[in-house]
Amino acid sequence: MARYFDVHPVDPQPRAIAQVVAILRDGGLIAYPTDSCFALGCSLDNPSGKDRILRIRQLDDRHHFTLVCADFAQLGQLVQLDNAVFRAIKSVTPGPYTFILPATKEVPRRLLHPKKKTVGVRIPHHPVVRELLGALGEPILSSTLLLPGQDDPMTEGWLIKDELDNTVDAVIDSGECGLEPTTVVDWSEGSPVVTRVGAGDPSPFE
Structure with missing residues (x-):
C-alpha cells in the first residue's frame, strides 16, 4: 500500500519531504507532481525502479527516461553540453522542458537509450520537486x-x-499540477528538434 503525503504546493512540509527522500533511498518508487504534470520517479541507483516504471506504463526499453535535476551543476555532470546548447537551455529553465542529449559516463548504462546512448534531462520549477531534489542531493x-x-x-x-x-x-499530493507534459527538444544530433510540444513554448527551438 502506497503512503500518501498531502503537502503544501508552495511551502512543502520538511518532515514530509524527508520521509519521501527516505523512501527513495530505500529503493522506493514515487508518484509526484511537477511543473507540467505528475510523474513516476525513483533514485538513479535503484536497479528495479526503471523496470517498475516500464511495467506500469507498458513501455519497451527504447523509452527515453528523464533525469530530473535540481540545477545546472547536476545536469552538466549527466549530459554533454557545448556553450551554445548550455545558453539555449539555461534561457528556458527552470521550466517544463525535457532535453535529449548525449549522456556522459556518469549515467549508468542501463538508464540510456539502447541505441543512441542518450538520456533526457530537465530542471523543473515546481516548489515541491525542488525541495525534494534539494533534500535528496541527486x-x-x-x-x-x-x-x-x-x-x-x-x-x-x-x-x-x-x-x-x-x-x-x-504518492505526493500538492493539488492539481496540470495536464500537459513537458515540451521535448532532441539535441542529440547537434541541432534542436522539437519532438513533442507540451507545456513549454517550443518557439525558441524551432
Whole structure:
C-alpha cells in the first residue's frame, strides 16, 4: 500500500519531504507532481525502479527516461553540453522542458537509450520537486505518469493513490499540477528538434 503525503504546493512540509527522500533511498518508487504534470520517479541507483516504471506504463526499453535535476551543476555532470546548447537551455529553465542529449559516463548504462546512448534531462520549477531534489542531493529518474490506454496524464493525487496503490510506494499530493507534459527538444544530433510540444513554448527551438 502506497503512503500518501498531502503537502503544501508552495511551502512543502520538511518532515514530509524527508520521509519521501527516505523512501527513495530505500529503493522506493514515487508518484509526484511537477511543473507540467505528475510523474513516476525513483533514485538513479535503484536497479528495479526503471523496470517498475516500464511495467506500469507498458513501455519497451527504447523509452527515453528523464533525469530530473535540481540545477545546472547536476545536469552538466549527466549530459554533454557545448556553450551554445548550455545558453539555449539555461534561457528556458527552470521550466517544463525535457532535453535529449548525449549522456556522459556518469549515467549508468542501463538508464540510456539502447541505441543512441542518450538520456533526457530537465530542471523543473515546481516548489515541491525542488525541495525534494534539494533534500535528496541527486537527480530523480523519471517518466510522465501516463497510464496505458489513457490520452492524458493523471492529475489528482488521491486518484493516483487509488489507481496505483499496490504498484508505487508513495504518492505526493500538492493539488492539481496540470495536464500537459513537458515540451521535448532532441539535441542529440547537434541541432534542436522539437519532438513533442507540451507545456513549454517550443518557439525558441524551432
